[in-house]
Amino acid sequence: MTMKYKLVYFDVAGRGEVIRLLLHQAGVEFEDNRIKGEQWPSLKPEMPFGQIPVLYVYTDEGTKILAQSNAIARFIAREHGMNGKDSWESAQCDMLVDSMGDLRDLYIKWKFGPDADKESNKAKLFESVPVFLTRMTKFVEANPSKSGYLVSSELTWADVYLAHFLDVLKAVEPNALAGHPKIQKLQEKVWSLPRLKAYLAERGPLS
Ligand SMILES: N[C@@H](CCC(=O)N[C@@H](CS)C(=O)NCC(=O)O)C(=O)O
Structure with a gap:
């Protein structure tokens, strides 16, 4: 299955940087979508909890959206061999x-x-x-x-x-x-x- 990601976060390190680091280490293609403050009000209602970071996951079954920084980081870690061996x-x-x-x-x-x-x-x-x-x-x-x-x-x-x-x-x-x-x-x-x-x-x- 080919899977690509888009990370949406502000253009700061904050709660997004560990996710960026994990995506880079995973060696997968992803869009690092760094939004500006003025874009936020129109995007906010799209987000599951009205906050970012959010990860869009493009799969053969369609686009999925995941929120909460640690859940996103843990998901990437699990998918790409960085969540321990057991x-x-x-x-x-x-x-x-x-x-x-x-x-x-x-x-x-x-x-x-x-x-x-x-x-x-x-x-x-x-x-x-x-x-x-x-x-x-x-x-x-x-x-x-x-x-x-x-x-x-x-x-x-x-x-x-x-x-x-x-x-x-x-x-x-x-x-x-x-x-x-x-x-x-x-x-x-x-x-x-x-x-x-x-x-x-x-x-x-x-x-
Ligand atoms: N528990 C959430 C907190 C997310 C959070 O606080 N996001 C802030 C930016 S760091 C945000 O979206 N602020 C804009 C808003 O709440 O409208 C996580 O870890 O992802």
Whole structure:
């Protein structure tokens, strides 16, 4: 079955970037449809939950539409061999992505929260980062394959999610990974995969 995708999202990294990264790593053709703010009001009613990202999936049976960023990322991972080799590894991916989401919530609180709370929200975020990185290191160490990835002998979407999230943190605190060499190595390993390397070279750093 030939399947093509169209990802609809704003022209920012936000909740769309992990999906873009997974589509690039999957090596599939897809349309990276980056919409402008003024296009949004007319598109919004088409979306299952009135929000984006949304993935259009073109199949022999017709066009399907999938919403919710993690559901989309998990679907691409499952379709293209990045969801672990069995249901246990896949559950670990879910667990790790959920835990990264918890930290991401602190990031969002800092970034988009009221100016009056900026200092204290940033302090809360960066107090949590070393604890989080230490926990991530334990998963890398406990991975029986010793691949340097989080849960499997091969890349999973949890590794891609982490590599991207680390760049989000580093854009705020360039030294955020200092003292966490296994996590630094994991990120280098993910970003040196040829398809991701090519995409990042074209995309440039996060702003
Ligand atoms: N839980 C959803 C949240 C999606 C979401 O908040 N999308 C925002 C952009 S990041 C959006 O569509 N905002 C425009 C709107 O709500 O009208 C997901 O993870 O996909």
